[in-house]
Amino acid sequence: MQLRSLTICAIVFFTAGLAVASFAGFREFIPGLLQGALITIQITIGGCILAVIMALVAAIAKMYGPWPLRWLAIAYIEVFRGTSALVQLFWLFFVLPHFGILLEPLTVAIAALGLNVGAYGAEVVRGAVAAVPRGQWEASVALNMPRNLALRRIILPQAFIAMIPPWGNLFIELLKATALVSLITISDLTFKAQQMNQTTFRTVEIFTIVLIMYLAISILITVGMRALETVAARGMARGR
Template sequence: MVMRKLVVVAVVSFSAGLVVASFAGFREFIPGLLEGALVTIQITLAGAVVAVVCATVAGLAKMYAPWPLRWLAIAYIELFRGTSALVQLFWLFFVLPLFGITLQPMTVAIAALGLNIGAYGAEVVRGAVAAVPRGQWEATVALNMSRTQALRRIILPQAFVAMIPPWGNLFIELLKSTALVSLITISDLAFRAQQMNQTTFRTLEIFTIVLVIYLAIASIITVGMKALEQKAAGALARGRSH
């Protein structure tokens, strides 16, 4: 399955590369688009950090926190999963200034996308923690561990391995949703593409190159998460055999 997927990725990348290389004068677009890609990558990375933090806090709060916090976590998850990412982005961008909170567009982008993906991630965290066998909890009680100790040393390390594949999907979702930030004036890859399109009208070349760049970043995420998964699974197996 994994091999098949890698073959597919290789085929796609190769043919996409051929298509791009066949464009006459495609070089002139590359520097500007790569600058845009850098912004896209920055937002993806920062958004991923926000998302992981929000997801862990909200996911654990939904399971273990006292009721006011639990309700807060549920409200956050439902609110951000129930509305569009674009609406959230616009809300933070246009409405927050009316409350006297003016944020940089970049901050808005990272916060909105991070919170959005974090809400989906919270369910991933909850699912992974819930999937740790009950016996593990019972064993921590038998060993007289506190709940925090049990979570930190026994439960979360096992849940972590199960979380990696769904997080990989979410990071790709995050990468794809960064294209939205072009609509709040951030000059990311999508924004650059539109700008160049309006000045040069070389639509086919520009948008194809942009799609290929997104694909390349997504492939890096896929490969990276796969490597992380193998490493984490290996580490867990070693820990168990001791």
């Protein structure tokens, strides 16, 4: 029922944005805003995938890896949590070319946001894994199960459910951070809105529509994560 309500809200907000744009005489700008929204969604999806991968790798390395990997994971987490996402974005875009590394703006955007959110996600993964009852580890040892197999078959599946709610928050934070990529010449939703505002000076209408679009996308993320949480909980219940 809650998922249905959130889905309806997302549809209503997105439709409201299109309606406001149409009534305000901005119908001709809708394709541009939708094109920008598509770029925003693409960066969000790519950044989320990279964030999850980096978080899992960094958390497992920090907790169970040999000391070189452990210190490398700690350095990654602290550097990307302790510095500004905007500075990280600029560093990858403007500094890496001085070392002969040239990346496309879209690649830089996905990498910067994914690495930044992945550092926060690593602590989410670590906390979820640490919260699994110690008896699960003891049972795997009693079965003579190697640590890697125990992590993959017993520990991580149980920790996965606890990770989902905070990961939903991180994904929404990543979505909002995509507005920064307009500063490295990417025509995302914010960039398109700024362009239209400079040519039409209809600030209220344009940024109200953009606000509704961001809200609709964030609600869709929430719906997806709630659905994933429900499926995971049912799977765990069947496993028990």
